[in-house]
Structure formats: C-alpha cells, structure tokens
Amino acid sequence: MIEFRDASVVVDTPDGDLTVLAPTTLSLAEQRIGIIGSNGSGKSTLARLINGLVTPTSGHVLVDGHDVAGDGREVRRHVGFVFTQPDAQLVMPTVIEDVMLSLRRHVKDKAARRTQALEVLATIGLADKADVTVHALSGGQKQLLALAGVLATDPDVVVADEPTTLLDLRNTIAVADRLFSMRPQLVLVSHDLELMDRCDRVLVVDSAEVVFDGAPAAAIDHYRGRVRS
C-alpha cells in the first residue's frame, strides 16, 4: 500500500519557491496505477516520491508503512524504479553484470548471483545476450534489461517513469506486456493513452496537482478535455 499524506514538494529557484507538487493525500492499493499529465505537470515528481528519489518538503509518503524520508533504504528494498532513458540506468558493461549488480545486496555468492541473473534474463528473453555489451542492445532490449535489473530484487512495487517514450511500437508492446504481466504492483507514468487504458486506476496530474483520480476511461476523457480547453 502506497500512501501520500499531505505530501508536497517545493523547490528553490532563482525566482523564489516553486511548488512542484501541491499537498497531496492518496492511498494507492490497486495493482496497476497510471499517472498521466502534460510535460512539467508534476507526474514524475509524484512517481519519484514513491521510491524516495525525491522526498517531500512537507507531509509524508509511506510504502507498506515505511516513510520514504526516514526509512528510504527499506523503501528502496521494496520499490523498484524504471527510468525513461535506460542508458542512464544500465551502469555495467555487459547484460549479465548489470543484473548481477542489482543482486549484490541480496545474493553474496557470485555463482548463485550469476545463476539467478540468468534466470531473470530468461524471463525477459535476454538470456542469449548475457555476455553481450549493453551498448549493443536495441532501445527496447535496453529497457527490458533495465526492468530485469529491477525485477531481479523481487520488489513489491515497480514505478516506471515513461518507460516506453523512446521506443518504437514493437518495443513498446514488449515492454508494456512485461510490465502488465509482472507480479509487483505497477505505478506507470506515461503519455500513452492505450497503456493508461490497461490500468485499474488513473491519476491525472496538472499544474502540480492531482486533478482527477478514477477509472481509466473517465480519466482519459478528463485529460483530453483539459488538453483541448
């Protein structure tokens, strides 16, 4: 269960304080949650709060009772994060080494770590690329590998911030199918309305506020209405 309790984010700018997220109170228990909104609306900040990449200026964000500000380490054990740009997320030279890096905290034995990493790669169809350099992968394969690095630690929640924005249709389908078929709860930030339609609940964010919270079809209608107005 993810809970926002009056959580807000304000940042310093040369022109004074800028509210990136207005005080927000939410409980997110559904399995597939979508977040949609214009560029700069605050949706990525909302997503980053869940993993502790951003901490609230006021209020609290809790994941399974753990406060992201005070207990970030524990939160990150349970919450994985997939970024838009996989190149920034893939920090090891080869495919298997990157997944093994995720497992370092959990599996101390190197042989066991390699075996487990290979198992995870097999689930996303990259086992045959284990010793290939990550630079040789396609965009879709890189994003799948980034997801594998997250799933390797068996998180309870995966937050994905526009994971398909840079991908073509084939890769978008591959990554989305993997995201929507996995066990962990999914919080998906995206501009892709088809993906939003596959969620159980969708939040619409605009001007640093959650302005709509409901079923996908109604949320998409609301978002379209706002964009056109």
Add this chain to the structure above:
Amino acid sequence: MTGLIGIYRPGTTLLHRIPAGPKLGLVALWSVVVVGTKGWQAALVCLVVAIVVAGWARLDPRRTLRSLRGLLIMLAIVSAFQVWQRGWEVAVSVSGDLLALFLVGLAFTATTPVDGVLNAVERGLGPLRPLGVRPERVALAFSLMLAALPHLIDIAAETRAAAKARGLERSPRALLTPFAIRTVAHALETGDALHARGLGDD
C-alpha cells in the same frame, strides 16, 4: 564506435583465468615499470610486451586498431611536438609508454568481468574499513569508471556529429560545452539510477 574500451570479452585464455585481484596488481606493477623505465629502447620493449599481452588476450587486431584510432591521432600530434621540441627519442619514449599502458589496460578490461573487479577491490580495501574507507563504495566507483568509458566515447561522437551538422565542427565551444553538459547530466542520471536501485544505501 566504442570498440573494445571497457568491454569484457568472455574467453578461456590464461589471462581470463587469472583472478581479478592479482591481475589488477599486475597491471599496477606494469604501470610502475613502464613509467619507471627511461629511454626509447625501453619504451619499445614495453610496447612489444604490451602487443604480446594484447594478442594473448585474443583482442581482435582490427577492432583494437579502431579503438586506438583516437589515441593514435593524439599521439601523432604529441609526437610531432616532441620531435620538434626534444627530439625523436623522447617522442618514441612517450608514445611507446602510453600505447603500452593503454594496450595492457585494454587487455585487462577485455579479460576481467566488472563483477570480478568489484569483488577484488572490495576484498583488497577490506582492511581499511576501520579507517573509515567504504570498500563497496570505492569498488562501485571503480567499476562505474570502467563502465562509463564507452558511454563517454558515444557522447563525444554524438556531440561531434551534432556540431558537424550545424557546420561548427571547428568550434571548441560547440564541441566541449555540450559534451561537458551531457557528461554531467549522465553522471546525475546514473546517480539517480544507483540511488533508485538502493546501491548508495549500503
């Protein structure tokens, strides 16, 4: 574009089988020997040894030459300057030493998985833990440095292409400013990614 730099190539040679720790020690020792020996003859001997090591590591000659292209261009410029200022002996000595160091470094990264380097550095720095050293952090920084090399080369190539597309290939500002900004941005994004993966929490 990135060639062989920083990339591990699985294999079965003796170099592949030597554990990462002792191999890292040998590379450090090699560096001391190369820098410590003087004269163009010594530099040529070091270069020949380095070429043998590179061959032993089964580095593909064509790809190795491609990887070395940038370095060779730089060495040609440096050598020309040295010949002009201090004579051909110094030019051969400097270029030979640099190439010898680079080739052995290439052989090391090509025959050693980064995970192995991580473990070796962690083990090696373990005794320094009471002094406040965090071996796992140093090891991770070391591995990130190796892993970042191909990416930085990609950024440099993209920056050069972008400058060329705008007809600014001769402008240092058009090359260096975006390169610096993108490198820092990449570092920040990598930091975020490590943080998100809980790797900075230990």
